[in-house]
Amino acid sequence: SAYGYPIGGERMSVTTGIVSRIDFQLYTHSSIDQHLAIQISAQINPGNSGGPVMQNGKVIGVAFQGYSGDVAQGVAYMIPTPVIRRFLTDIKDGHYDKYVDLGLTPGNLQNPAQRRYFGLPDDGRGVVVRTVIEAGPVGKVLKEGDVLLSIDDHAIASDGFVELEGERVEMPEVVERKFKGDKVTFEIVREKKPMKLTIVLDTVWPYQMQAHHYDTRPRYIVYGGLIFQPLSLDLLDAFQISDPRVRHYFDYFILEQIYLQHPDVIVLTNILPDPTNTYLGPYRSSIIDEVNGKKIGTLNDLAQAFAEAPDRFVIKMIGDGPPLVLDRKEVESARERIRTRYNVIKEQNLDEQPVAAQATVKSEEPRS
Numbered sequence: 001s002a003y004g005y006p007i008g009g010e011r012m013s014v015t016t017g018i019v020s021r022i023d024f025q026l027y028t029h030s031s032i033d034q035h036l037a038i039q040i041s042a043q044i045n046p047g048n049s050g051g052p053v054m055q056n057g058k059v060i061g062v063a064f065q066g067y068s069g070d071v072a073q074g075v076a077y078m079i080p081t082p083v084i085r086r087f088l089t090d091i092k093d094g095h096y097d098k099y100v101d102l103g104l105t106p107g108n109l110q111n112p113a114q115r116r117y118f119g120l121p122d123d124g125r126g127v128v129v130r131t132v133i134e135a136g137p138v139g140k141v142l143k144e145g146d147v148l149l150s151i152d153d154h155a156i157a158s159d160g161f162v163e164l165e166g167e168r169v170e171m172p173e174v175v176e177r178k179f180k181g182d183k184v185t186f187e188i189v190r191e192k193k194p195m196k197l198t199i200v201l202d203t204v205w206p207y208q209m210q211a212h213h214y215d216t217r218p219r220y221i222v223y224g225g226l227i228f229q230p231l232s233l234d235l236l237d238a239f240q241i242s243d244p245r246v247r248h249y250f251d252y253f254i255l256e257q258i259y260l261q262h263p264d265v266i267v268l269t270n271i272l273p274d275p276t277n278t279y280l281g282p283y284r285s286s287i288i289d290e291v292n293g294k295k296i297g298t299l300n301d302l303a304q305a306f307a308e309a310p311d312r313f314v315i316k317m318i319g320d321g322p323p324l325v326l327d328r329k330e331v332e333s334a335r336e337r338i339r340t341r342y343n344v345i346k347e348q349n350l351d352e353q354p355v356a357a358q359a360t361v362k363s364e365e366p367r368s
Contacts, residue, residue, distance in 0.1 A: 004051030017042030044076035103136015
């Protein structure tokens, strides 16, 4: 039974159903994470999210997403207890470290000819490593073409599933229950030679660019009325950027390993009109490549470039167009004017920071 206060009334709503499926699903809140989820037939509507799902008087999950009626009927999901327990364990120290990941894409090995090519017997075991994220935990350990036979002594079937606690689940579920700094051991075949490898788990930071973030302040630099920000999913949503080059850098950030040269893809997102930046509108939504000949790979690189004192800043964008040029003295003379006119309290925020919690106000009982 799912409990909550969804749309349609003021009192508590209780809907009932059955468990339809246990699977790995994309969690919509981040739009990038895939975790264990349980499909239920109980109706979940806007307002149900965060409410308990109960059976025999005990909480067995948290309602959190579902399909609208025009897509599918009676398809909703709850967060199961293994995910909840892991989260509660993670935040015991007051800090959420996020999920660890391997940083690889496995491929099934069910085709007989392909199995023979890799020198594998017909025993239904093994998946092949299709891609490796260099910035991930396996980046310096595993290679494309390696065959994974087991993970922590759990045999990996040729369809990518393992048996865990009596259930067949996808291989990443073994990693899902671990934390930053934990280790995982693989039995692999590389160039037809068996070996064992141990990997220290960590987060895969390139994934975060394509995820939604909550309760954090945006990173930015305001200089000469120009606003520069790192590319992210939240940025695309906020500014509705449709520039094909920006979209390409976002979509292929991981696949083309753009993150190696541009850990931050810096975009000129907006312009606060001022005499110092007139007629620069066509540069909006451009990606910064270099400033005065120095490559810009992070927001900190851009801050350091603007901290120097040349006569002018020649800002080259990705592409073949002419550079954007700012006169440093003109920018400095306009600084206070821009701050006052547009109420710019802070000209830059280089590090992602949590939004400050509201102060708790204690009330005292009136004295008699």
